[in-house]
Amino acid sequence: MIAMNEVTKIYETKNRLGWFRAERVKTEAVKSLSLTLEPGQITGLLGLNGAGKTTTIRMLSTLLNPTAGSIEVDGLDMNRSRSAIQQKVNMIAGGERMLYWRLTGRENLQYFGSLYGLDSARLRLESERLLNEVGLGEAADRPVEQYSKGMKQRLQIARGLINDPKYLFLDEPTLGLDAPIARQLRGMVRSLAKERGKGILLTSHYLQEVEELCDNVNVLNRGELLMCDTPDRIVSRVAGMQTVHFELAGWRDELNPLLLEYLHAEIGLNRKEWTELHKPSAESGSSSDEPVRLTVKSRSADKLITKLLPWTAENGLKVVSFSAEKPNLEDAIILLSEGKVS
Ligand SMILES: Nc1ncnc2c1ncn2[C@@H]1O[C@H](COP(=O)(O)OP(=O)(O)OP(=O)(O)O)[C@@H](O)[C@H]1O
Structure with a gap:
């Protein structure tokens, strides 16, 4: 298991104020962050731009030192056992970094493998095996500059596996890839965790x-860590409200207060839930008997629908249509980052 214990990272940079003057600027990129990573599990690391994801991955990969706190990998402390930890971890970044373009795919793998002290016979075998595994067997001896984006990304994966790491950190692995290639890569990531037992930390802007x-x-x-949970539970804890839309014909203004009263009394809408009534505007040329659009956010969409349908009938309204939208992880992350959830 990997455990980050109350890790803080402060960057210190100099801001030039003129020819001879500069001020020191401190940026606290990661604040007292504790998280764990288990073998065989895929763990996500999410946040808006500048949240501290890359800094966290670089510290876990031993490329950056924390300013405070500790990192342990299978019980080894990163300060004392850095080279033993380097054998257990590797990082794969999306985009086109971390490869030598003039070298062939095979030469890249052999070079990066040599950094882990693999002997030349093992390097040859491992490179061949990995190139075939990621589908680059035939392109192995072509320079990387002739590879497509998807091929470069597959080579990145092979590079990240060259030391057979127990833990892999993936920073935007499908960045800029076409949908079918991204899907293929997701399949590889899943099988690395579920079939080969690797512990994977994944950052991605593609929340799906x-x-x-x-x-x-x-x-x-x-x-700062705002929440750690399964994606489903994060969605229901943060954005558990469903949005239900009704189109109602025959609306009369006197129903406005009655509807609100009914929703509060029968469904118990709280302050986080809201109701909006959109009437077709006279200026847009629509007739007054055109249906109104009622939108309600509620944690209990099923209850809302079963209660509201009889109410509309009792009040002489006709339900033209109704639909419910389920929130997803993207809704939850936006709400969390906007501080709208306690
Ligand atoms: N080398 C650096 N020197 C100074 N500040 C830095 C450095 N690297 C990152 N930062 C700052 O640290 C904070 C966290 O940056 P980081 O790159 O870790 O975030 P991120 O979540 O990966 O962002 P993104 O999604 O945009 O890649 C930001 O405020 C960033 O400006």
């Missing part, structure tokens, strides 16, 4: 990908 792959998700905002 996170929802689909991750067992657990950590949500960061300005360097």
Whole structure:
């Protein structure tokens, strides 16, 4: 298991104020962050831009030192056992970083493998095996600059596996990839965790990908951990409200207060739930008997629908249509980052 214990990272930079003057600026990118990563599990790390995800991954990969706190990998402390930890971890970044373009795919793997002290016979075998595994067997001896984006990304995966790490950190692994290639990569990530028992930490701006792959998700905002839970539970804890739309014909203004009273009394809408009534505007040329659009956010959408349908009939309204929208992880992350959830 990997455990980050109350880790803080402060960057210190200099801001030039003129020819001879500069001021020191401190940025607290990660604030007292504790999280764990288990073998065989895919753990998400989410947050808006600047939340501290890349900084966290770079610290876990031993590329950056925390300013405070500790990181343990299978009981080894990162300060004391850095090189033993480097054998157990690796990082794969999306985009086109971390590869040598003039070298071939095979040469890239052999170079990166040599950094882990693999001997040349093992390097040859491992490179061949990994190139075939990621479908680059035939392109192995072409320079990387001739590879497509998807091929480069598959080579990144092979590079990240060259030391057979127990833990893999993936920073935007499907960035800029076409849908079928991204899907193929997601399949690889899933099988690395579920069939080969690797512990994976994943950051991605594609929240559907996170929802689909991750067992657990950590949500960061300005360097702080806001929540850690399964994607489903985060959605229901944060954005558990469903939005229900009704189109009602025959609306009369005197129904406005009656509807609100009824919703409060029967469904118990609280202050986080809201009701909105959209009437077709006379200016837009619509006739007054055109249906109104009623939108209600509620944690109990089923109850809302079963209670509201008889009320509309009792009040002489005709339900033209109704539909319910389920919230997703994206809704939850936006609400969390906006501080709208306690
Ligand atoms: N080398 C650096 N020097 C100074 N400040 C930095 C450095 N790297 C990152 N930061 C700052 O630290 C904070 C966290 O940045 P980080 O790149 O970890 O966030 P992120 O969540 O990965 O963002 P993104 O989604 O945009 O990649 C930001 O305020 C950023 O400006």
